[in-house]
Amino acid sequence: MTSGSVLVNDTVRIKVKFVDIDPTTGDQIAVSPTSVKVTITKSNNTSLITNVSATSISASEYYYDFTPTIADTYKITFVGVLSNGTSITVNQQLYVSTSADEYSPKITLKADEIVIFAADFDPLYINPEQIKLYFPEASLLEIGELIHYHSLEVFKVYGFNESSPVSAVNYISLEYIEAAVCCDLSRTSSYGFGDDVSVQLGDLTVTARNSPRNIINRANAVTWCQIASALRKEMVAAKAGAKGMQPRGFPINSLDSDKRISGDKSLRDMPLPRRGLRSYD
Numbered sequence: 001m002t003s004g005s006v007l008v009n010d011t012v013r014i015k016v017k018f019v020d021i022d023p024t025t026g027d028q029i030a031v032s033p034t035s036v037k038v039t040i041t042k043s044n045n046t047s048l049i050t051n052v053s054a055t056s057i058s059a060s061e062y063y064y065d066f067t068p069t070i071a072d073t074y075k076i077t078f079v080g081v082l083s084n085g086t087s088i089t090v091n092q093q094l095y096v097s098t099s100a101d102e103y104s105p106k107i108t109l110k111a112d113e114i115v116i117f118a119a120d121f122d123p124l125y126i127n128p129e130q131i132k133l134y135f136p137e138a139s140l141l142e143i144g145e146l147i148h149y150h151s152l153e154v155f156k157v158y159g160f161n162e163s164s165p166v167s168a169v170n171y172i173s174l175e176y177i178e179a180a181v182c183c184d185l186s187r188t189s190s191y192g193f194g195d196d197v198s199v200q201l202g203d204l205t206v207t208a209r210n211s212p213r214n215i216i217n218r219a220n221a222v223t224w225c226q227i228a229s230a231l232r233k234e235m236v237a238a239k240a241g242a243k244g245m246q247p248r249g250f251p252i253n254s255l256d257s258d259k260r261i262s263g264d265k266s267l268r269d270m271p272l273p274r275r276g277l278r279s280y281d
Contacts, residue, residue, distance in 0.1 A: 016036075034081055
């Protein structure tokens with residue numbers, strides 16, 4: 001029988017495995033106790049079995065066969081003694097029922113709780129809590145997905161690989177990701193960023209309008225989307241850099257012209273063609 005559905009007079013095999021934590025790596029490692037004792041008590045702390053030896057399956061695994069005769073909640077305690085004198089204690093709960101009485105865990109939540117699971121977002125170049133300050137009603141999951149989307153965009157623009165550190169991302173790219181995420185969130189949650197704002201004090205009226213512009217930069221951008229557009233232009237321009245230029249059409253003297261026409265290959269070793277002074281120089 002398994003511990004999931006145990007009835008009175010059923011024999012259940014209770015297994016235990018002794019493990020410890022490696023202080024160097026933090027991983028679990030199996031340990032081999034020299035002896036293992038079992039103690040079984042009822043819910044009223046009455047002992048049914050005390051310090052009975054368990055049966056070994058392997059060096060670190062043991063079991064004990066138990067046949068309950070009364071429906072109740074039983075506590076099973078395994079104590080493994082190591083060679084250095086220390087011990088490891090493992091506690092288990094066993095619920096034994098009848099056709100009329102059913103015993104099950106009594107721990108329940110006081111209120112409904114919604115648990116949201118998400119995939120591993122990688123890369124994630126900025127902290128979602130940073131965007132939460134601008135849009136407090138947005139969930140961290142929604143913010144994280146948007147940051148991941150725009151982080152992938154930066155990842156592809158710069159041609160990063162899997163081993164590229166986060167420190168390789170420059171300041172403009174981080175600012176672009178932040179502005180782009182806020183641009184996406186502002187479409188569903190607006191706090192006046194980029195909207196037409198009008199303030200009136202007596203006869204004085206000041207109006208800030210979100211008017212479209214042909215050329216957007218950080219100096220005249222007024223919305224998250226405009227800021228993101230300006231930063232993306234800077235990011236792409238910084239990545240592309242200046243185009244390579246090859247000089248051509250240099251003036252040459254008659255001797256060089258003759259060599260070029262005749263196909264003289266000695267000009268390949270000349271860094272630049274020679275130029276003589278002319279009357280208008």
